[in-house]
Amino acid sequence: MxxxxxxxxxxxxxxxxxxxxxxxxxxxxxxxxxxxxxxxxxxxxxxxxxxxxxxxxxxxxxxxxxxxxxxxxxxxxxxxxxxxxxxxxxxxxxxxxxxxxxxxxxxxxxxxxxxxxxxxxxxxxxxxxxxxxxxxxxxxxxxxxxxxxxxxxxxxxxxxxxxxxxxxxxxxxxxxxxxxxxxxxxxxxxxxxxxxxxxxxxxxxxxxxxxxxxxxxxxxxxxxxxxxxxxxxxxxxxxxxxxxxNDVQGAIPLNLVLRDAGLLAVREIQDKEYLDFEFSKAFAMVDHQAAHIFVKDGFERAARKILEATAGIDKVLDSEGKKRLKIDHERSGELVAIAERDKWFSYYWWHDEKKAPAFARKVDIHRKPGYDPVELFVDPKTKSIPLDASLVRGSHGRPxxxxxxxxxxxxxxxxxxxxxxxxxxxxxxxxxxxxxx
The missing domain is CATH 3.40.720.10 (Alkaline Phosphatase, subunit A)
Structure with missing residues (x-):
């Protein structure tokens, strides 16, 4: 040709x-x-x-x-x-x-x-x-x-x-x-x-x-x-x-899951909670239906146990799993989580929406430690981004x-x-x- x-x-x-x-x-x-x-x-x-x-x-x-x-x-x-x-x-x-x-x-x-x-x-x-x-x-x-x-x-x-x-x-x-x-x-x-x-x-x-x-x-x-x-x-x-x-119904708040398990730390600043990367034993950088879990030495087993027991998570990749999917790179998390077909991962870590950082309600693609498709919606009452992950209907990222x-x-x-x-x-x-x- x-x-x-x-x-x-x-x-x-x-x-x-x-x-x-x-x-x-x-x-x-x-x-x-x-x-x-x-x-x-x-x-x-x-x-x-x-x-x-x-x-x-x-x-x-x-x-x-x-x-x-x-x-x-x-x-x-x-x-x-x-x-x-x-x-x-x-x-x-x-x-x-x-x-x-x-x-x-x-x-x-x-x-x-x-x-x-x-x-x-x-x-x-x-x-x-x-x-x-x-x-x-x-x-x-x-x-x-x-x-x-x-x-x-x-x-x-x-x-x-x-x-x-x-x-x-x-x-x-x-x-x-x-x-x-x-x-x-x-x-x-x-x-x-x-x-x-x-x-x-x-x-x-x-x-x-x-x-x-x-x-x-x-x-x-x-x-x-x-x-x-x-x-x-x-x-x-x-x-x-x-x-x-994939059509989806509902998100898994991975960082809140890790927080409830005692693995993720937050700092409260002026009545708002921010993810504490320094003192967290594990946290998730979420991206649609995949998430990189960054885990401190000695806590990988505990993090994996929590993730594998969480409803809506399909697989948790360790070093061997990452090699199989050719994602074994120094930038990857110690673990990689994959959502079930009809779920996706949100970055949320708070129990009380009043504690969410101000950037959570804004189109702020750089400061959020995860992809946030809820930025495609607006709350007509507050004229801001809602904190309702159930609004999202489509996602992707799985193998x-x-x-x-x-x-x-x-x-x-x-x-x-x-x-x-x-x-x-x-x-x-x-x-x-x-x-x-």
Whole structure:
């Protein structure tokens, strides 16, 4: 096969092979049927940062080190989520194999300072009197150029109670502009909005189906753009989703479980309780349906016993279990917990909501020691984020199950590649499909 001159890789969260025959995604179905498609086996945990790092490097988490959407700094006693520096990924990614190939990457994770010709990724600047809606870009000033052409990127449409397809539409417009002006050999664009509706409403809800249609419209527009530019016959489209969803009913407050067992410590400051990383014998960095449990020496057996006795937890991985799932990395917790299919993990540690830190009721993705999908909702009475984990209807992250099909995502390419076995493509093989200039 002659390698195409251009590749456009679209990461559309929540797509599944079953959607091809639904009538919702005709543009995606055409690409799939004209080329090839398969169910995609994500790496574990099937969460954004981890899967994206594997897609772009061809490596597993025990090699590239992105074991979750968050990181725990054992030296600084600090958890942070959604950190963006490219150097956090300890593996070569596709744009590092430069040759004469030019690349543009729009809104993928861990791309600040990446070795790509063009980068755009959200990086709001937090000031005492508000937030500057800014995006990091390379070359310097490219976001400002896009802003002048497309309008400011609205961070509220990207995450939080106002998250909507507007974020994906802006990214798609940026992709069209980038194609027209720079014509990169490889363009990567993240289309996130289906993620929001499935977490809010569940997989089968009409609003999630409507968002799939909108994602398909974006694909159609980008295909049309390549026609207008006269490069359609030279371009391969690769469409992937990072994971598929499970419908869920209820969350497990892992840190509260550990607190009640005497393993987690809190400090009370001005009548609010904060997790005490220094003196906790064990605490959980939660991420959808997976959680890293960081345990002090001598308390692993006690922590594991408590977790295994907790309703809603499916498995607890020790060192051997982590090796089997290729999550055995120094950044991983001593234990890794996996929720049952219809449950997810919340980060909560308080008994009394009045004791919850102020950031619990805000969209505050960096200070919470866990991913918080409840940030997609708002309490109409208080105009703040509620503390009601039962609102969440969709989650993900568990290991894919090849027998039942649980967790299998989506891969399609307008070109044919030999990466599928019995209709299954591995996340780490997608890198083989990308064309070199």
């Amino acid at each position: 002659v390698a195409p001159e251009y590749s456009i890789v679209l990461d559309i969260v929540g797509l599944e092979v079953e959607h091809l025959n639904s009538g919702l995604v005709p543009n995606i179905a055409k690409i799939a049927n004209d080329g090839e498609y398969a169910k995609l086996e994500p790496v574990f945990p099937a969460v954004t940062c981890t899967v994206q790092a594997s897609l772009l490097s061809g490596k597993y988490p025990n090699e590239h080190g992105i074991v979750a959407n968050g990181l725990y700094d054992r030296n600084a006693y600090f958890v942070s989520f959604w950190e963006q520096p490219s150097s956090l990924v300890r593996a070569e990614r596709i744009w590092d194999r430069r040759n004469s190939c030019t690349s543009a990457v729009l809104f993928w994770q861990n791309t600040m300072y990446a070795n790509s010709d063009i980068v755009v990724t959200p990086r709001p600047i937090h000031l005492d009197d508000g937030v500057v809606m800014w995006c990091y870009s390379k070359p310097v000033g490219y976001y400002e150029e896009l802003r002048d052409k497309l309008g400011e990127f609205d961070l509220a449409s990207y995450w939080g109670p106002l998250a909507s397809p507007r974020s994906s539409e802006w990214i798609a417009n940026a992709a069209e502009y980038t194609l027209e002006k720079h014509r990169p050999n490889q363009l990567f664009a993240y289309i996130p909005h289906v993620d929001y509706s499935v977490q809010r409403f569940g997989k089968s809800d009409a609003r999630a189906r409507d968002d799939l249609k909108k994602a398909d419209d974006i694909v159609g527009r980008l295909v049309q753009k390549t026609s207008e530019l006269g490069i359609k016959d030279k371009t391969q489209f690769i469409i992937i989703s990072e994971y598929s969803f 894919a199950d090849l027998e039942t099909g649980e967790g299998l995502a989506f891969y399609a390419s307008s070109s044919k590649h030999d990466i599928t076995k019995s209709g299954i493509a591995k996340c780490t093989d997608i890198i083989k499909c990308l064309a070199a200039a």
